[in-house]
Every structure is written in C-alpha cells, then in structure tokens.
Amino acid sequence: MIHNTHEPDSLPVPDANALAASAALVGLIREEIAAAGGWLPFDRYMERVLYAPRLGYYSGGARKFGRGSGDGSDFITAPELSPLFAATLARPLAQALEASGTRHLMEFGAGTGRLAAGLLNALGALGAEFDSYSIVELSGELRERQRETISKLAGPLASRVRWLDALPDRFEGVVLGNEVLDAMPVKLFARAGGIWHERGVAKSGDGGFAFEDRRAGEAGLDLCELDAALLAEIDAETDVGTDYVTETHAAATGFTRTVCAMLKRGAAFFVDYGFPRREYYHVQRTEGTLMCHYRHRAHGDPFVYPGLQDITAHVEFTGIAEAGVETGADLLGYTSQARFLMNAGITEALGELDPADPARFLPAANAVQKLLSEAEMGELFKVIAFSRGLDGTLDAFARGDRSHTL
Incomplete structure (x- = not known):
C-alpha cells in the first residue's frame, strides 16, 4: 500500500541554498532506496534526514532553536x-x-x-x-x-x-x-484490515518520497520480539477492525x-x-504521534523539505524506564x-x-x-x-x- 502526502501550502519556502541542500539529500536517499530494493524502513529514512553528514537537519547548518519564524528557527525549547x-x-x-x-x-x-x-x-x-x-x-x-x-x-x-x-x-x-x-528515529507500524504492516518509504513519481506499507513477515520484514509483543498488546486493547498507526522506539x-x-x-x-505506555497506545490515539516542525509550524508530512525540518515523535516513557532499570540502574523518579x-x-x-x-x-x-x-x-x-x-x-x-x- 502506498500513501502519498502533500506539502502544506502554508509553509514558508526556503531560500535557494537551503533548497539545493535538501535536493542533494533527497538524491542520496533515493539512491539508498534503489539500492535497498525500492523501500526503506521509516526509522532509516528519519535517521538520514535528521543526521546525514552535512545535510541532515541536526548535522547541517540550518538554524533550529529560536523564538519565532522571523529569526529563521523552527521551534522553541x-x-x-x-x-x-x-x-x-x-x-x-x-x-x-x-x-x-x-x-x-x-x-x-x-x-x-x-x-x-x-x-x-x-x-x-x-x-x-x-x-x-x-x-x-x-x-x-x-x-x-x-x-x-x-x-x-x-x-x-x-x-x-x-x-x-x-x-x-x-x-x-x-x-x-x-x-x-x-x-531518536522511530519505526512506524500501520494496521489495516486487521493486519499489521511496517510503514516505510519509497520513491514517488514527482522526485520525492511516499509512504509504502509492507506486511510484516513478508520480504524479510520479520518483527522483532518486542515489536511483535507490543502490536499484540495493541490488538488486545483496541478493535482490530479499526485502522491504527503508531511508532516503536528501539533507538x-x-x-x-x-x-x-x-x-x-x-x-x-x-x-x-x-x-507512559498505556496512554501512548491508547485506543483513541489511532494516528500516532509523529510530527514535523518548520518555522514554528507543526504538520504531519515528513517528506516536506527533507533535511530542513525537524521530525519528532512523543516519548513512550514506560519503555524508557524499563531500558534504564534493565541495566541495574534505579528509577529515581518520573513526574x-x-x-x-x-x-x-x-x-x-x-x-x-x-x-x-x-x-x-x-x-x-x-x-x-x-x-x-x-x-x-x-x-x-x-x-x-x-x-x-x-x-x-x-x-x-x-x-x-x-x-x-x-
């Protein structure tokens, strides 16, 4: 299944140098998609657009932090x-x-x-x-x-x-x-017709990218034990007939x-x-938490201006707590x-x-x-x-x- 997304009309247009850098990154990722057989898992795409040397959002030269779109920043912390x-x-x-x-x-x-x-x-x-x-x-x-x-x-x-x-x-x-x-890069999973698919990235006809879902277990897409257990848990808590998109957080x-x-x-x-996990994977959170930030405007299209916008997902804190405690560290607090x-x-x-x-x-x-x-x-x-x-x-x-x- 392929799902095209569309550039929000309200976003400011980057300058020529920024567009050229984004185009160079798009070219590299499209080459990687071709070498991988036409499809990349979303976490790999997210890693590249955020951290590719000199061209990724966090590794490039674009301003990120600021108080408003007028200073060229994308968000405030x-x-x-x-x-x-x-x-x-x-x-x-x-x-x-x-x-x-x-x-x-x-x-x-x-x-x-x-x-x-x-x-x-x-x-x-x-x-x-x-x-x-x-x-x-x-x-x-x-x-x-x-x-x-x-x-x-x-x-x-x-x-x-x-x-x-x-x-x-x-x-x-x-x-x-x-x-x-x-x-941190996240994996995307989509349930349609009661069947879970891993959501990845393919090349689109306009020179950019589109989502493509591949059924887990096909074409080498075996689920890891943790992801399989999580998706089974979501099935147990939600109506399997309802379409559902979410993220997992191995990184x-x-x-x-x-x-x-x-x-x-x-x-x-x-x-x-x-x-925490029970809120993150709530029955009503059917579209996940993936979000993009550009010039202090939030939207849901990760294929707009690759390398020039931030892509984030909310943190699933139960998994974070489990990961720390597994090492023998004490959970000091959570609030x-x-x-x-x-x-x-x-x-x-x-x-x-x-x-x-x-x-x-x-x-x-x-x-x-x-x-x-x-x-x-x-x-x-x-x-x-x-x-x-x-x-x-x-x-x-x-x-x-x-x-x-x-």
Missing part, C-alpha cells in the same frame, strides 16, 4: 523560553552531584548552549562543586554556536566545558538530556540503556514530551515538568523578581506560566531520572512522583 528553567533545573542537578559524591556533568544535544550556560551560572551561584561540564554534540554548526553562547554568558566557568564526539565507556556524575529522546530505549550502563555512579535526567519545576523552586525563583518592574517581571511570569501550565508544557513534558549510588530520592521528585504509572 524551555531554555530559550526562560532563564528560570536552567536556574531551577540546576538545583536537583546540584543535589544529585552532592548525594553521589561526584564532580562531573554531561549534557546531550545542548542546542544553542543557552541551557549549559544557565546551568553553569546557577551551579556556581549555588556553590555546587564540580570539575567539568561535557557536551556530546554531533553537529559542528551547533558546537560553534554553543561555544559562542557559553563563552559569552558563562564567564570563567566556560573553561570547564569540553565537547565529546562519543560517549565514554564509563561516567561518574550527572547526565542531562533535554528534548533528546524525541529526536530511544537503546540510547537510554547505553547511558545507564555507562553511568557507574550519579544520576541521569531526561526531559521530554510523551506518555510532570510542572511538578518537577515547582518542587525544585521555580515559583520561588520567580518571586525573587520585582513585580514593580513590569518590563522584566511580566515576560518572566508569562514564560513560567508556559513551563507550568497543563495547556502548554507543564503536563505534556515529563522528567524521568535514573541513578546509581544515591540513597533515597531528590527534592524535585518528593511530591507528585508518577513512577507507579509506568
């Missing part, structure tokens, strides 16, 4: 929204450093570097003792932006930052990944497993949007972003600003409202953390922990 996010997040990180007796921090996918700069300053203000702040970043363009931002904003503490090309074999300290898991769970195995002492925090930030003191931090200075106070209050509101980021975003060598929990998980829902 919590660190860009308010400096109070970093100032608040620093408190549980500092507590984890002290509780584990470690002195090193590591961040994955540091974006513009604004979160790292904010954390460095906040940790310094808290008197936290640490020796290094490592950033694992594959994009050369983002590394340069991070260096510039951190050097400008973090002062002398910038000298403690170093960049890594790959994970170390072992690490003792505190690990952070903010909106990293949602950018994100594999990454979590690797990070938790690397962690010999300390804690690992992940902040992202998503749901909403709103509860985590309130436990960590974000409202107290806001209260330190003078309401009599509306030019400063009102934008800060509006940003905090977006971070905490159920209608904005407060409920959709979650925080999950793993630990080794920590006794008890952290203040940020002391109230409202939802680990029992995983």
Whole structure:
C-alpha cells in the first residue's frame, strides 16, 4: 500500500541554498532506496534526514532553536523560553552531584548552549562543586554556536566545558538530556484490515518520497520480539477492525540503556514530551504521534523539505524506564515538568523578581506560566531520572512522583 502526502501550502519556502541542500539529500536517499530494493524502513529514512553528514537537519547548518519564524528557527525549547528553567533545573542537578559524591556533568544535544550556560551560572551561584561540564554534540554548526553562547554568558566557568564526539565507556556524575529522546528515529507500524504492516518509504513519481506499507513477515520484514509483543498488546486493547498507526522506539530505549550502563555512579535526567505506555497506545490515539516542525509550524508530512525540518515523535516513557532499570540502574523518579519545576523552586525563583518592574517581571511570569501550565508544557513534558549510588530520592521528585504509572 502506498500513501502519498502533500506539502502544506502554508509553509514558508526556503531560500535557494537551503533548497539545493535538501535536493542533494533527497538524491542520496533515493539512491539508498534503489539500492535497498525500492523501500526503506521509516526509522532509516528519519535517521538520514535528521543526521546525514552535512545535510541532515541536526548535522547541517540550518538554524533550529529560536523564538519565532522571523529569526529563521523552527521551534522553541524551555531554555530559550526562560532563564528560570536552567536556574531551577540546576538545583536537583546540584543535589544529585552532592548525594553521589561526584564532580562531573554531561549534557546531550545542548542546542544553542543557552541551557549549559544557565546551568553553569546557577551551579556556581549555588556553590555546587564540580570539575567539568561535557557536551556530546554531533553537529559542528551547533558546537560553534554553543561555544559562542557559553563563552559569552558563562564567564570563567566556560573553561570547564569540553565537547565529546562519543560517549565514554564509563561516567561518574550527572547526565542531562533535554528534548533528546524525541529526536531518536522511530519505526512506524500501520494496521489495516486487521493486519499489521511496517510503514516505510519509497520513491514517488514527482522526485520525492511516499509512504509504502509492507506486511510484516513478508520480504524479510520479520518483527522483532518486542515489536511483535507490543502490536499484540495493541490488538488486545483496541478493535482490530479499526485502522491504527503508531511508532516503536528501539533507538530511544537503546540510547537510554547505553547511558545507564555507562553511568557507574550519579544520576541521569531526561526531559521530554510523551506518555507512559498505556496512554501512548491508547485506543483513541489511532494516528500516532509523529510530527514535523518548520518555522514554528507543526504538520504531519515528513517528506516536506527533507533535511530542513525537524521530525519528532512523543516519548513512550514506560519503555524508557524499563531500558534504564534493565541495566541495574534505579528509577529515581518520573513526574510532570510542572511538578518537577515547582518542587525544585521555580515559583520561588520567580518571586525573587520585582513585580514593580513590569518590563522584566511580566515576560518572566508569562514564560513560567508556559513551563507550568497543563495547556502548554507543564503536563505534556515529563522528567524521568535514573541513578546509581544515591540513597533515597531528590527534592524535585518528593511530591507528585508518577513512577507507579509506568
């Protein structure tokens, strides 16, 4: 089965250089599809459009993070929204450093570097003792932006930052990944007529791409044990006569497993949007969670401007929790972003600003409202953390922990 998608008419048109880069990436992927017999699984396509050297969305030079389409960015993250996010997040990180007796921090996918700069300053203000702040970043363009931002904003503490090309074999300290898991490639599965198919990518007649579904078990598409069990679980909970599209998350769970195995002492925090398994694969979530972001507009077509738009899927946190615990790490906590930030003191931090200075106070209050509101980021975003060598929990998980829902 082939399903064509169409470019949203409302999206801005990229400039000539960007279109040329996208066309080059399209050519490479079409060659790969031909070499593979005319079909690629969607996770491979997603990996290429996001991470292909020099041409992928995260490995290329396009601006990604910002406050609006006018600055050429595609989306905004919590660190860009308010400096109070970093100032608040620093408190549980500092507590984890002290509780584990470690002195090193590591961040994955540091974006513009604004979160790292904010954390460095906040940790310094808290008197936290640490020796290094490592950033694992594959994009050369983002590394340069991070260096510039951190050097400008973090002062002398910038000298403690170093960049890594790959994970170390072992690490003792505190690990952070903010909106990293949602950018991991996902597999797509579609149920039609009661039969599950793997959804992949084929060449379309217009020089682009189209979805093509192939029945699992045919043409070498044997399901792995975990995917087969998951699809059977969805069948048991839903009407098999209802069409259903969803994702599985081997890349994100594999990454979590690797990070938790690397962690010999300390804690690992992940902040992202998503749901526990029973909500993720709910009977009413029949179209999955795959989403694309371009110039601060969200849409569902992953074949628009390949390499120039972000493609994401919500995180299935039960699988993330299972992956971490399988390595022997402890599940430190799981809760909403709103509860985590309130436990960590974000409202107290806001209260330190003078309401009599509306030019400063009102934008800060509006940003905090977006971070905490159920209608904005407060409920959709979650925080999950793993630990080794920590006794008890952290203040940020002391109230409202939802680990029992995983």
